[in-house]
Ligand code: FES
């Protein structure tokens with residue numbers, strides 16, 4: 064109740080903060096109402112400062128509003144650290160909330176509210192610090208007024224303003240601060256003044272995630288909320304012919320069955336009834352004559368295309384002429400499967416439609432498109448759609464869908480049902496439900512000179528575009544080239560460092576829905592490039608590390624990561640019998656990651672014992688968070704490299720759950736050692752860049768161990 | 784149907800074959816126990832039945848009649864559970880957190896049966912619990928840590 068009063072008391076001033084670096088940011092208060100039931104909202108006294116990013120309560124609590132979604136990557140801790148440093152906050156008083164979907168929270172670089180591209184920390188580095196600094200300035204002014212002393216005599220420490228021996232806690236200053244004009248500029252602290260930034264900091268969401276109280280989308284429950292499951296097309300792109308729901312409606316707990324654009328939804332009192340009801344549906348789909356993807360046929364098609372000229376993604380010199388000067392050439396074809404993100408929390412979305420608008424509770428990485436899609440379906444204005452972002456039980460890109468698939472569907476279900484409904488996906492729905500990392504075939508021919516240096520590089524990629532047909536097409540596809548398809552190849556330092564090169568792309572059309580998967584195009588290009596480089600090193604009889612160092616000699620950040628990883632791994636030093644090393648380095652999302660994998664192969668079984676990781680991400684705001692993301696990336700990428708694959712037979716996805724879509728488990732987790740390059744270079748991301756180098760480092764170690772070159776993922780039974 | 788959840792007798796209007804998971808989550812409204820796969824593949828739904836770790840997504844409520852169901856919500860009142868949670872906090876294990884209720888339930892059950900597990904014991908006991916965020920290394924460290932604290 065109080066919260067409402069406070070909200071209306073907030074001044075909706077828009078001001079501009081001009082700070083060091085010249086960045087101009089407009090702060091404003093979102094109009095969206097706060098999520099009902101947020102604990103502590105009642106006592107929280109919002110600062111009427113022009114500040115959407117934090118509220119200070121009379122109880123001294125500091126509530127940080129996150130413009131980004133917490134999905135494991137740790138922004139729940141990192142962004143508050145930025146504010147805390149500028150605010151001189153008492154860390155024990157910091158609370159965190161997901162912000163609503165509102166213009167104030169639009170990504171500083173991407174223009175929509177999104178969590179993706181490993182960009183949260185660098186993109187908020189200035190904005191969150193400014194929010195903290197502005198608020199601190201206001202609190203100091205308030206104290207100066209209260210004590211009637213010049214502001215220059217004041218300092219701040221641990222959540223209080225101090226003058227000589229007296230102090231005022233921030234909570235005591237909120238009332239006065241609320242009457243003040245917001246400063247128009249602030250000076251940010253110098254790195255040597257930081258207390259939080261750069262220091263390993265424990266997560267703020269740990270307790271609630273350990274005791275079961277953390278609320279994920281799946282956990283949203285309120286009176287009147289029903290559960291729905293949707294029966295979707297067994298072959299992508301096919302439509303529904305007939306529905307017989309008579310048996311489904313007899314299941315106790317089933318309330319109704321409704322048609323939605325994506326299929327047939329069974330609405331029930333709980334998941335168990337919805338599931339049984341769905342199983343009892345008799346549905347006929349119009350699959351006859353429809354294109355039915357088949358993995359074996361797709362592979363043949365892709366392989367044939369890889370030998371045809373495609374659209375030019377990069378081109379320099381004369382590849383044909385230069386190849387004639389070559390001492391030798393290496394030609395290789397690499398194949399990568401469709402992959403499912405399989406976040407631990409299956410997709411879900413709760414929707415309540417009312418006369419005023421619509422409330423949506425879900426774990427999403429892309430509030431703006433979800434909000435816009437829901438508004439369109441319901442004929443509302445976007446601001447009438449309130450998105451209550453919950454903790455995400457993993458995202459990996461699946462919860463950032465430009466097509467807003469699972470949110471749109473849930474809105475359709477609630478609309479058709481005329482009830483508040485939480486649409487829940489089963490694991491089978493998730494694995495079979497599409498939006499995969501696209502399958503890719505790469506074919507490359509690299510001509511080498513006498514010293515083994517590439518003279519000409521011809522590289523063709525075949526795969527579906529993840530951007531085509533989405534609202535992002537207009538600015539992310541240029542002259543037919545989806546930049547995310549060729550990233551990591553067209554801009555590779557190896558390719559660009561080869562005077563004669565040509566990168567070509569075939570974007571295959573298909574009804575199989577595809578999407579970014581942790582590290583996007585780098586998830587395939589990193590594997591191909593770093594395996595290929597290893598092939599070239601061996602073809603020219605050079606040590607793979609020395610060969611890379613030579614080719615990357617003008618790329619200091621690649622080199623720094625490579626040197627640190629190889630050093631810490633003891634490259635060249637003896638290993639236990641049967642254990643071999645492989646190395647890889649790859650830049651993505653502005654960070655440079657090198658990995659050395661120690662691997663043994665016994666009876667066709669690959670065992671990864673240890674992975675040494677070095678990352679240059681520029682400033683590491685929370686070094687322990689960076690380490691956690693590297694460990695996470697190794698696990699995520701290793702599971703995929705060893706055993707994950709989505710395949711098609713007769714138009715249908717073969718896999719269905721974790722027994723056949725296999726991911727990494729405890730017994731296969733290597734020891735991961737992470738080293739952070741001391742760097743003052745431009746900040747990059749950490750959620751994704753640890754993924755690309757893992758598969759090639761492992762595959763290169765397998766080559767060292769067995770002489771067999773892995774050119775197809777997953778590794779699966781290839782060594783048996 | 785009468786179920787005993789965390790020491791409390793609870794009358795739930797559910798059919799015999801409903802998995803314990805959905806009875807606890809959707810009927811009793813206790814959401815700490817998670818759904819990940821529904822077929823005993825991921826461990827997210829792990830609870831204790833008379834002290835034994837089970838996958839509640841495939842165990843019908845009929846199997847729990849007259850037995851004690853213990854969920855993550857009760858771990859802070861359990862000596863071993865407390866030690867495990869403290870170690871989790873100390874090692875900063877969690878990422879997205881979705882698997883962690885199940886991880887903690889499995890780890891607690893492991894430590895009750897085997898107070899000083901080796902790495903191989905941990906592999907054997909914990910490989911049924913998937914973590915898509917890949918927190919396995921920290922889980923391993925935290926289990927050793929909790930074992931040491933309890934010793
Ligand atoms: S939900 Fe029960 S084991 Fe996965």
Ligand code: FES
Pocket residue numbers: 135407456457877878879880881882883913914915916917918
């Ligand atoms: S912490 Fe995310 S699945 Fe384990």
